[in-house]
Amino acid sequence: MKKLVLTGAAGRLGSYLREPLSQLCDEFVSSDIADNVSNLAQNxxxxxxDITDLDAMTTLLEGADMVVHFGAVGDEAPMDVLWGPNFYGAYTVWEAAYRNKLRRVVYASSIHAVGMHKKTDFIGIDAPHKPDTFYGLAKCFAEDLASLYWDKRGLESVCMRILSCAQPTNSRAVGTWLSYDDLIHMVERAINTPITGFSVVYGVSNNDRAPVDNAKAQHLGYRPKDNGEQFAAEIYSTDGPLDPHDPANTHHGGPFAAVELGNSGMAHLNLDTDDTGKH
Incomplete structure (x- = not known):
């Protein structure tokens, strides 16, 4: 394509995406609220x-074919913290995309949009919204916004409900792991699939214990290759028996399902200090 835009480019996942996305277009524009990023690709x-600035987003997306939207606060927080970047920021991206006649928005949604479903319920992409936090509620809002802009304005979207895109360090991640290679593959398929309409896909690797079903997202051609089972024996022996009555263990949202609204869920994920991002 001619021009592709990535928001949230200074974040951990955005940083992984910059180089592969630059290979899919003639002109690649990365954006964030950071002053700059290093190692720019040739194009x-x-x-x-700022994604809360509609005029800035409209200018940013001028002449683009698609936008990959990863910009947001990446953790549970009070509503007044999330309202601008996670709620209104989603509106500005879709509205700017519509004003500039983009074909598609590829969006970093999250399992937290359905995080209060039980893990023993093998949910598909059509599971009703059941957010576990204000953060998850923002993902529900953006997914519904995507659906609305497709139904009323013909703007395609792919909403990628990412589970755990970080090095597995806890029992939950054995099933919810999304490897970086599979993340890149999923985003590429969200971009290059000829027709998507409004689509939802779970961002999870080919894990033996994956708790979600992508059967109704087969049209995207997302075929993950990595498997979190390689981490199971070591992690399970370290974690020991889990409390079967703790919502952090029984619900799709993990710790996000257990924390009080407005309190960090990331703080309970036991992630490596050098690998702390999650959507």
């Missing part, structure tokens, strides 16, 4: 822009 331009 990459970095633009500092």
């Amino acid at each position: 990459e331009t970095y633009v500092k822009a």
